[in-house]
Amino acid sequence: MNISRRQLLILLPAAAVAWKYVEAGTPEASPNYEMSEHWWGMLIDITKCIGCGNCVRACQKENDIPDGYFRTWVERYHRTDYHLENPEVISPDGGKEGFPSVPEGTQGDYFFVPKMCNHCSDSPCTQVCPVGATFISPDGVVLIDPKYCLGCAYCVQACPYGCRYIHPEKKVADKCTLCYHRITKGLTTACCEACPTGARQLADLKNPNDPIHAFLKTHTVQVLKPQMATGAKAFYNGLDGSVR
Amino acid sequence: MSGVEGYMYPNEVTLYWSVLIVLYPYITGLVAGAFILASLERVFRVDAVKPIYRLALLTALAFLLDAPLPLQFHLGHPERSYEMYFTPHATSAMAMFGYVYMWYLMAVLVFEIWLDYRREIVLLSQQSKGLMRVIYKIMTLGSNNISERSLRIDEKVGWIVTLIGIPSAFLLHGYVGFIFGSLKSNPWWSSPLMPVVFIFSAMVSGIAAVMLIYMAVTKLRHQKIDMRCVDAVAMYMFYIFIIDFSLEMLDLVHRIYEADESFRSLDFMVHTKLYFSQIVLQIFIGTLVPLILLFLTQVGQFGEIARKRIYVLCGSLILIGVFAMRWNVVIGGQLFSKSFLGYTTYKMALVTREGLLAAIGLTILPLFFLWVLLKLLPPWPKKEMQEAAAGD
Numbered sequence: 167m168n169i170s171r172r173q174l175l176i177l178l179p180a181a182a183v184a185w186k187y188v189e190a191g192t193p194e195a196s197p198n199y200e201m202s203e204h205w206w207g208m209l210i211d212i213t214k215c216i217g218c219g220n221c222v223r224a225c226q227k228e229n230d231i232p233d234g235y236f237r238t239w240v241e242r243y244h245r246t247d248y249h250l251e252n253p254e255v256i257s258p259d260g261g262k263e264g265f266p267s268v269p270e271g272t273q274g275d276y277f278f279v280p281k282m283c284n285h286c287s288d289s290p291c292t293q294v295c296p297v298g299a300t301f302i303s304p305d306g307v308v309l310i311d312p313k314y315c316l317g318c319a320y321c322v323q324a325c326p327y328g329c330r331y332i333h334p335e336k337k338v339a340d341k342c343t344l345c346y347h348r349i350t351k352g353l354t355t356a357c358c359e360a361c362p363t364g365a366r367q368l369a370d371l372k373n374p375n376d377p378i379h380a381f382l383k384t385h386t387v388q389v390l391k392p393q394m395a396t397g398a399k400a401f402y403n404g405l406d407g408s409v410r
Numbered sequence: 411m412s413g414v415e416g417y418m419y420p421n422e423v424t425l426y427w428s429v430l431i432v433l434y435p436y437i438t439g440l441v442a443g444a445f446i447l448a449s450l451e452r453v454f455r456v457d458a459v460k461p462i463y464r465l466a467l468l469t470a471l472a473f474l475l476d477a478p479l480p481l482q483f484h485l486g487h488p489e490r491s492y493e494m495y496f497t498p499h500a501t502s503a504m505a506m507f508g509y510v511y512m513w514y515l516m517a518v519l520v521f522e523i524w525l526d527y528r529r530e531i532v533l534l535s536q537q538s539k540g541l542m543r544v545i546y547k548i549m550t551l552g553s554n555n556i557s558e559r560s561l562r563i564d565e566k567v568g569w570i571v572t573l574i575g576i577p578s579a580f581l582l583h584g585y586v587g588f589i590f591g592s593l594k595s596n597p598w599w600s601s602p603l604m605p606v607v608f609i610f611s612a613m614v615s616g617i618a619a620v621m622l623i624y625m626a627v628t629k630l631r632h633q634k635i636d637m638r639c640v641d642a643v644a645m646y647m648f649y650i651f652i653i654d655f656s657l658e659m660l661d662l663v664h665r666i667y668e669a670d671e672s673f674r675s676l677d678f679m680v681h682t683k684l685y686f687s688q689i690v691l692q693i694f695i696g697t698l699v700p701l702i703l704l705f706l707t708q709v710g711q712f713g714e715i716a717r718k719r720i721y722v723l724c725g726s727l728i729l730i731g732v733f734a735m736r737w738n739v740v741i742g743g744q745l746f747s748k749s750f751l752g753y754t755t756y757k758m759a760l761v762t763r764e765g766l767l768a769a770i771g772l773t774i775l776p777l778f779f780l781w782v783l784l785k786l787l788p789p790w791p792k793k794e795m796q797e798a799a800a801g802d
Binding site (some may be wrong): 249 | 420421427439481485486487490491495497499503505507543594596640641748749750751752
């Protein structure tokens with residue numbers, strides 16, 4: 167392949183920008199990262215989500231997720247006034263390729279709800295793990311040590327949000343890591359980066375300059391299944407009462 | 411998606427706890443029940459059940475040796491299971507399994523059996539030849555003193571071990587119920603009644619299993635079944651079954667009356683996917699029919715042959731019913747979505763590590779263990795043993 171000098175001049179800065187993302191894929195230690203200075207969560211703005219599936223695809227690519235398993239997925243709710251408590255929900259292939267178009271003249275509201283691990287501060291999955299392979303890192307991320315996990319699936323049963331699965335090849339529990347290999351290097355998560363509308367925002371609750379603080383002051387946010395008292399840190403803006 | 415109705419979270423479509431996890435509480439339940447039956451004679455001095463005391467202990471041991479195997483087969487990484495012993499996670503109910511299991515196996519069952527059989531083991535180590543002699547020698551653990559005084563000490567210590575064994579049996583099986591009952595994520599499981607229901611159904615199934623094994627083994631040995639013993643066993647089984655049934659009904663009525671957010675979803679499941687295993691097998695065939703038949707044997711006058719047939723039928727139905735109950739708990743708890751908006755289907759494989767054949771094998775295996783134990787430690791007095799004992 168021949169590359170002209172002009173093309174090279176265009177490609178080099180792009181490659182330089184891309185290189186840090188290539189580097190982020192390798193899980194070596196981040197020398198300048200202090201765990202005690204962060205407390206990670208996620209802000210999900212339902213009013214902004216368009217159900218494009220970019221986040222699901224980005225997550226699957228970034229984390230090499232096998233087909234049919236999901237660290238994140240998007241649901242489409244169809245809620246009518248008549249069935250407030252019993253909405254119609256779909257998530258074809260986790261919403262990876264978007265959603266079928268809404269038929270003309272359909273009654274009720276449609277909205278999208280991105281789902282992922284809530285990185286709970288009182289996480290039931292961590293509580294039940296028989297060997298402590300699932301743990302909460304000092305910066306508030308629920309992680310799994312794949313070299314230690316027995317693959318008993320007790321954590322899968324304990325998660326109220328359906329965020330966990332047993333990896334079909336590794337035979338260990340797997341779930342969203344909040345792209346820990348990226349956030350410890352100062353990057354955002356793959357799903358946040360891929361979101362075209364900013365519906366997903368990585369939030370550092372310990373960082374006083376994080377925009378999350380201003381957002382929480384001016385908006386009413388909610389967590390999924392608050393009755394579970396898990397200390398969920400995926401904060402939803404515009405969450406409808408029918409969402410489970 | 412095939413087998414899915416309504417909406418399941420995408421990761422919920424596959425069931426991760428298979429038929430082997432159904433077997434696990436079923437088998438530990440048989441252990442607990444068999445041990446409680448043995449303790450009736452030892453601690454509560456119910457003389458009528460004396461003929462099955464030793465058989466009950468050996469049955470409990472045979473099933474206890476089998477109990478961890480379904481778990482091992484189920485684990486994604488069975489080679490790491492030792493981590494539960496060395497680095498247990500203090501907040502995990504499952505982490506306690508290793509300790510409860512080892513305590514029950516070594517400190518209760520094996521110790522009690524050894525104490526009870528010590529005299530025979532010493533005599534057999536002197537009379538046997540070849541390999542059996544070596545095996546019995548090892549089993550004596552170097553303790554050859556079978557004087558009156560030492561046997562009296564054995565008896566006293568054995569009584570204390572059984573006394574400790576009763577709460578241990580409750581702990582072993584109550585803890586299994588707690589594994590399910592303590593999960594707030596799953597409304598089908600989450601109930602403080604779960605450990606208690608598990609314990610009582612365990613007692614009923616364990617007693618039924620020992621009764622059937624006693625009747626079968628006695629028949630195979632061309633001996634006469636001690637009807638006084640079997641009648642007493644059936645009576646205790648009946649009373650405990652009433653408590654078990656009442657607790658299960660209390661749980662059911664409570665759920666129906668309270669009708670929380672999960673009720674509509676669970677109710678639909680019971681009327682569709684679980685209809686056969688729950689309504690037909692567990693409640694009707696496995697509970698109401700044997701309860702009524704056992705009730706009739708308590709109030710009516712039946713001949714010996716009729717009673718035997720009723721007991722065999724009831725015992726078999728109870729074993730089916732309790733298995734169905736475990737199935738409905740474990741499999742049923744994974745068939746509905748935690749969104750309460752849909753249902754999935756359990757597709758049992760045939761020849762896989764967690765398939766039907768493995769489950770059948772692990773169900774039969776304890777019977778093989780029992781056969782070995784019966785050969786090694788016959789629970790009935792042997793002619794030559796009696797002669798040897800008479801010659802002391």
